[in-house]
Amino acid sequence: MSKYKEVYNDIKEKITNGTFKAREFLKSESELARKYSYSKDTIRKALSMLELDGYIQKIKGKNSMVLENGRFKNSLSNLRTSKELNQIENINIKTNLIDLRLIQGDSELMRIFEVSEEALFYRVLRTRVLDGEALEYEKTYFDKRIVPFLDKKIAESSIYDYLEKKLHLKISHSRRDIKFRYATEDEKKHMDLKDFNLVVVIESHTYLSNGTLFQYGVNLYRPDKFVFSTVAKR
Amino acid sequence: MSKYKEVYNDIKEKITNGTFKAREFLKSESELARKYSYSKDTIRKALSMLELDGYIQKIKGKNSMVLENGRFKNSLSNLRTSKELNQIENINIKTNLIDLRLIQGDSELMRIFEVSEEALFYRVLRTRVLDGEALEYEKTYFDKRIVPFLDKKIAESSIYDYLEKKLHLKISHSRRDIKFRYATEDEKKHMDLKDFNLVVVIESHTYLSNGTLFQYGVNLYRPDKFVFSTVAKR
């Protein structure tokens, strides 16, 4: 764990658990530097990350101010797994594995991954059931050259835990497009859409630290059940 | 203009105009430092911003790689005004001012801005018409203590240009919540929603560099017409 991440996590924890409250001011950068016995620049790096993630606002000439953070539900500025999200909203969520298989020759996937027709992909279909309603339907595709093995047990829990802790993949970032479209018949079958004919679609492309695309996925949500928050810097 | 912003803009320009193409590699940080005659750290700051904004990916042990950027339409990771968006999608967009007035005593606004009932707000209602269809409906509220004057002429062009260039407001960041709900009768009247009864809602709270909330707004879009892209870092 690098020093700036340690400081970042420490302060973030104190903000989320209420030790530092919204509208309060942090200690100055030089005081924090003394307190942690790190250089001012290391503290600054931690504070910059906290600002990017919407926890604090730096104000020139004054100390940094703690922002309210309660509004954040599904934060898209952080890359979160569904499991992490569950811990935030402490409600009854259950993951159901619908299907897990190897597929080959899908032209759409060949285009996305820029591979030839021999390429193999794991396809994972899962739903997330929240208080008895299937509100999320997830279709995920993994490049088998990078994820050589997946089984039912892994797919029923957290795939990302497995990728990072067991396969030691270094995940860099994810590009996400949010859009809206009519649900297909298959989607209507697996989701509890009530009267809604539209679904929220989050398409994601996830890359490793070396720039390789290894995952493509589509997550579908019932429109009335999800809010996404971001912080946009000027 | 700071040095790192100069480098950021220079490289960003070369990526967007095609001088640097996707999957190509940039020069190394030390080469760039020599080329611009700036320190390595200044170059690194520029590259980090480019990475955050999804233009490049830094790869340890190798040079930084240019990412494809064509997919970005409405990027929520940058704070963009509608006018800037228009320049990107060079299609026929027209802004219509529906209403501009001072309002007072709205309890919802009093709660959001945390002010008492004497507080005055400018309310601006506008639509954006794209190839003849009113696809965006914008309701914006400004704290009159910070924006003391607005008129028809300003509201019909770019309000943000006015705020930054004339009033010299320093805009820091904006919190945005994306959600979906049924359209109201008023919204159906002003927008060309076709058969859609749902609208995409982007609620925004915009803050100055000193931490003051000065703008609250709701932007509504027809669901089939907009895509929002973000880059989420792990």
Add this chain to the structure above:
DNA sequence: GAGTGGTCTAGACCACATC
């Protein structure tokens, strides 16, 4: 004027990819 955050530098050392 004193203190704060913002920019910039030069140099050290580490981890990683490549040959």
Add this chain to the structure above:
DNA sequence: ATGTGGTCTAGACCACTCA
């Protein structure tokens, strides 16, 4: 072994806020 990006430091100077 070489070059790359990542972390960390110490110090300088600037712009801003506030009393």
